[in-house]
Amino acid sequence: MQRDLRLIGVGRRYGIRGPWVLRGVDLTIAPATLTRMEGANGTGKSTLLRLLARLDTPTEGRVTGRPRTAYVPERFPSALPFTALGYLTHLGTVHGLSRTTARRTAGTWLERFGAGAHADTPMARLSKGSSQKVAVAQALLGEPELLVLDEAWTGLDAAARAELERAVAERTAAGGAVVFVDHDPRRLAGAPDATYTVRDGGLERRTGGGSSPAGPLAQVTVQGPAGGALPPDATRTVTTAEEPTPGSYRLAVPASHSDVLLRALLTARPPWHVVSVTPPSDDDPPSADLGSRP
Numbered sequence: 052m053q054r055d056l057r058l059i060g061v062g063r064r065y066g067i068r069g070p071w072v073l074r075g076v077d078l079t080i081a082p083a084t085l086t087r088m089e090g091a092n093g094t095g096k097s098t099l100l101r102l103l104a105r106l107d108t109p110t111e112g113r114v115t116g117r118p119r120t121a122y123v124p125e126r127f128p129s130a131l132p133f134t135a136l137g138y139l140t141h142l143g144t145v146h147g148l149s150r151t152t153a154r155r156t157a158g159t160w161l162e163r164f165g166a167g168a169h170a171d172t173p174m175a176r177l178s179k180g181s182s183q184k185v186a187v188a189q190a191l192l193g194e195p196e197l198l199v200l201d202e203a204w205t206g207l208d209a210a211a212r213a214e215l216e217r218a219v220a221e222r223t224a225a226g227g228a229v230v231f232v233d234h235d236p237r238r239l240a241g242a243p244d245a246t247y248t249v250r251d252g253g254l255e256r257r258t259g260g261g262s263s264p265a266g267p268l269a270q271v272t273v274q275g276p277a278g279g280a281l282p283p284d285a286t287r288t289v290t291t292a293e294e295p296t297p298g299s300y301r302l303a304v305p306a307s308h309s310d311v312l313l314r315a316l317l318t319a320r321p322p323w324h325v326v327s328v329t330p331p332s333d334d335d336p337p338s339a340d341l342g343s344r345p
């Protein structure tokens with residue numbers, strides 16, 4: 052993403068005399084950041100995400116910046132006259148991939164989300180969860196500079212939910228921005244750079260990056276390039292980091308986030324060498340008690 056995406060004094064209402072859903076919203080979305088939007092039902096989160104994805108225009112105010120954007124809507128229109136693979140291949144070519152590359156990339160994403168067996172199923176016959184897998188795959192296959200996820204985890208099975216968390220970590224590690232809404236407070240807990248609450252038509256920024264990830268800790272030992280600092284995506288995930296020798300780190304990470312950490316380290320440029328991963332033992336205290344981060 053070349054530049055920040057910015058909302059400047061943005062307001063949105065539906066209809067000339069409709070109530071203002073959003074008003075006076077200022078927001079900057081920078082590259083390589085993860086942003087969470089929270090708020091009660093009907094407060095305007097989806098409205099905000101559609102404005103960020105440039106699928107809607109503000110009633111007043113301005114939006115600047117044009118990152119290449121992909122969007123997963125709250126409700127995906129699955130009754131399309133394609134098979135799952137055919138649809139994704141078609142979208143891949145729209146994103147500028149050759150047909151062969153689009154088909155291969157589409158197949159890879161279906162496999163990653165555990166929907167490879169449904170590649171040739173007509174979209175209209177997919178289950179709700181499989182259809183949601185196609186919805187997230189279509190957003191990821193173009194490696195967007197801005198990924199906007201509106202309750203994208205809803206309906207996915209546990210493996211696919213974890214895979215989508217990994218895909219989000221990969222996007223931000225690759226320099227993309229990700230903005231998401233999800234009603235599960237544990238979703239990507241501890242990872243967001245910023246969390247906002249949509250309330251009374253405005254945005255309230257929560258202090259800090261959101262709640263800390265919780266749960267038993269895994270220990271990860273890694274070796275980076277000489278003089279290398281931990282990649283930001285890795286730093287955000289870990290609970291503690293010690294550097295016994297230059298470039299060598301002992302990291303403690305909630306086991307639920309160890310995949311995200313490993314992905315951030317392995318996809319860093321240059322990649323980090325993972326020396327060892329020790330799962331938590333039953334005697335370990337939960338990380339929620341351990342407080343500060345590096």
Ligand SMILES: Nc1ncnc2c1ncn2[C@@H]1O[C@H](COP(=O)(O)OP(=O)(O)OP(=O)(O)O)[C@@H](O)[C@H]1O
Nearest residue numbers: 065072090091092093094095096097098099125249
């Ligand atoms: N296309 C539309 N036409 C008219 N009103 C709309 C439209 N889209 C949203 N609204 C209204 O704007 C308000 C905010 O809706 P929005 O879907 O953005 O909220 P939300 O925070 O995403 O809600 P939820 O958590 O239930 O998904 C609601 O009152 C809704 O009825």
